[in-house]
Amino acid sequence: FTSKPLAAMASKPIFKLFFVLMSAFTCYSCGIASKALLEDGNFTPSHVRLQILSTREVNPSGQQKPAISAFGLLQDGCPVAISYVGINNTWTISQSELFPGAKKINGYFFKPSTNISGPEDPTSWRV
Numbered sequence: 001f002t003s004k005p006l007a008a009m010a011s012k013p014i015f016k017l018f019f020v021l022m023s024a025f026t027c028y029s030c031g032i033a034s035k036a037l038l039e040d041g042n043f044t045p046s047h048v049r050l051q052i053l054s055t056r057e058v059n060p061s062g063q064q065k066p067a068i069s070a071f072g073l074l075q076d077g078c079p080v081a082i083s084y085v086g087i088n089n090t091w092t093i094s095q096s097e098l099f100p101g102a103k104k105i106n107g108y109f110f111k112p113s114t115n116i117s118g119p120e121d122p123t124s125w126r127v
Contacts (some may be wrong), residue, residue: 042104045093048073050110052089053124067113067120074107 002008009015050071071091072082083091091110108127113120 040106042106045073045105047092047094048105048108048127049093050086050091050108051126052122053126054122056121056123068110068122069113070111072109073105074109075105077107079109080105 010019050068052068055067068086068091070082070084071086071093072079073093074080081093081097083093083097085091110122110125
C-alpha cells in the first residue's frame with residue numbers, strides 16, 4: 001500500500017490514458033452545452049415545411065382540406081418569411097424567401113382562413 005494512491009495510480013499508462021479520455025469527453029460535452037445555451041433555440045433554415053396531418057373533420061370527398069391562409073417564420077416574435085401558397089396540405093419556405101437580415105429563426109406561425117373555428121382547422125401538423 002501507499003500513502004498517495006492517486007499519485008501511484010496516475011503513474012500507470014492505462015490510467016493516464018483514461019484520464020486524458022475523460023478530460024477530452026468533458027471538454028466536448030461542455031462545448032456542446034455552451035453552443036446550445038448560446039443559440040437559445042434559434043436555428044438557421046435552408047427550408048422549412050409545414051405539413052398538415054389532420055383536421056377536425058374530413059370533408060365528404062374523403063380529403064382533408066385545411067383552412068390555412070398563410071404560414072410563416074418568426075425571429076423573436078416578428079415575421080421574417082411568409083408563404084401564402086399551399087400544395088397538397090404542405091407549405092414550404094426556402095432560405096431565399098427570408099427577409100434580408102434574418103439569420104436565425106426561433107418560431108413559426110400559421111393563420112387560419114377564417115376567425116371562426118371550423119371543421120377545417122388543423123389538429124395535428126409537422127414542421
